[in-house]
Amino acid sequence: MLNPDLDSIQLLPEEYERYSRHLILPEVGLAGQKRLKAASVLCVGTGGLGSPLALYLAAAGIGRIGLVDFDVVDASNLQRQIIHGTSWIGKPKVASAQHRLLELNPFLQVDIHETALTSENALTIAQDYDLIIDGTDNFPTRYLVNDTCVLLGKPNVYGSIFRFEGQATVFNHQEGPCYRCLYPEPPPPGLVPSCAEGGVLGILPGVIGVIQATEAVKIILGDAPTLSGRLLLYDAWAMKFRELKLRKNPECPICGPNPTITALIDYQEFCGIPAQPEAPPTLQEGTVQELQQRLQQGNIVLIDVRNPHEYEIAHIPGSTLVPLGDIEQGLGIENVRELAQNGEVWVHCKSGMRSSKALQLLAEKGIQGTNVKGGILAWSDQIDPTVPRY
Incomplete structure (x- = not known):
């Protein structure tokens, strides 16, 4: 009530003590405190x-x-x-x-x-x-x-x-x-x-x-x-x-x-946000359980597209850091292309959003891969709880 009837608003005795530092301010006073209460x-x-x-x-x-x-x-x-x-x-x-x-x-x-x-x-x-x-x-x-x-x-x-x-x-x-x-x-x-x-x-x-x-x-x-x-x-x-x-x-x-x-x-x-976001048709996704199996079998390249300081906090063993920013600027494209010669490409980030974007950019350059659903957070939750969540 921005224009209250101040006569109808009363402070309790306990409120006078509680708000005493307001009450002694001329800019607030009793009338102002009543306005706040109303x-x-x-x-x-x-x-x-x-x-x-x-x-x-x-x-x-x-x-x-x-x-x-x-x-x-x-x-x-x-x-x-x-x-x-x-x-x-x-x-x-x-x-x-x-x-x-x-x-x-x-x-x-x-x-x-x-x-x-x-x-x-x-x-x-x-x-x-x-x-x-x-x-x-x-x-x-x-x-x-x-x-x-x-x-x-x-x-x-x-x-x-x-x-x-x-x-x-x-x-x-x-x-x-x-x-x-x-x-x-x-x-x-x-x-x-x-x-x-x-x-x-x-x-x-x-x-x-x-x-x-x-x-x-x-x-x-x-x-x-x-x-x-x-x-x-x-x-x-x-x-x-x-x-x-x-x-x-x-x-x-x-x-x-x-x-x-x-x-x-x-x-x-x-704001351009679809009601039910769907992965692009070319985007393949895999679970962290599938990733674990593929890592055990070998012949896989796991790309981590987070930032270096995030990689320092926690990372999946065997992953290679290629930040999304490098991929966006084109600097990391050839790095991934070279790594892709060693096996099937899987890409992950913190939750799966940045890795999805990275895979779309890579696909435009003819490099296909699989997105790790849920990213390193899912890995920590479902595979290795010793990997810190952040």
């Missing part, structure tokens, strides 16, 4: 960004917090997703996050939506919240969150992270631009690696998530300058902040004066 915020995602922003929103006294996530806690999450703990591995993230938030501040209402946000449910879920915070890590959901906010007239507090870099802004607020004004078209599928493929400094989402929480609190308090119309860029490695000015696109298809998007669409299709 407000409702929907956090889409309880991962790297969702963890710190939800924790600080809860600590600040946001009265109602909604959490949307369909995933479960994995050990690899805990390097950055600080809202979760080891005891919650394998359990729903929304349940883990709800438990932690209520432990931090029992004077909250925490709603959980254990589901993926989709075109079918986004408007229904989001309509009862004052503002939406985008803590997602994929382009279809970012466009979905944006369009939902524009159609419902709600601010969209945006953040994204990758490796050592992050960015944050506020979309659809104070007549400012929306996400489509900044990114009219999504990048081609596979062009931007995920954090699982490219990595992310664990501390980075803490910085960006806290910035998102700060913007949300300022929007609720009102009269505070926000990042609307400004894109904040952060480089953790260089420890530098930069700022770019954003302008509203007069031809934006959803927030412009003549919108062509008046309802939620198929965002997977919009």
Whole structure:
């Protein structure tokens, strides 16, 4: 409730003590704390960004917090997703996050939506919240969150992270631009690696998530300058902040004066992601069990297309490192061609995505091979558990 009836909102005696450092700030005071208590915020995602922003929103006294996530806690999450703990591995993230938030501040209402946000449910879920915070890590959901906010007239507090870099802004607020004004078209599928493929400094989402929480609190308090119309860029490695000015696109298809998007669409299709991805007809796949048999029989060449630092973490004995980047640049093509003279080519990566791409490039040069389904993660799970997962 961005414009609540403050006379109808009362703080409990325990809340006066809890929020005392807010109450003595003239910019917040009793009226501001009542605004925070009356407000409702929907956090889409309880991962790297969702963890710190939800924790600080809860600590600040946001009265109602909604959490949307369909995933479960994995050990690899805990390097950055600080809202979760080891005891919650394998359990729903929304349940883990709800438990932690209520432990931090029992004077909250925490709603959980254990589901993926989709075109079918986004408007229904989001309509009862004052503002939406985008803590997602994929382009279809970012466009979905944006369009939902524009159609419902709600601010969209945006953040994204990758490796050592992050960015944050506020979309659809104070007549400012929306996400489509900044990114009219999504990048081609596979062009931007995920954090699982490219990595992310664990501390980075803490910085960006806290910035998102700060913007949300300022929007609720009102009269505070926000990042609307400004894109904040952060480089953790260089420890530098930069700022770019954003302008509203007069031809934006959803927030412009003549919108062509008046309802939620198929965002997977919009981002060029097929509903049921299929391997190209020329791509052969084999299981890790089949790979193990072929390695025992000999006359096989196993190519690892991950990066050198990944190979150092873990590798399958007998594999040869030829990074995908080298193959894309043509430098590794002849290396593989030469190796192929020694036997049948099998190719693997971490999970099977990069190796699939490598095989397509190799096929264009007349080199056929078999993709290892599930990559080295499947090898660790099903063949040799001593091979570290990462």
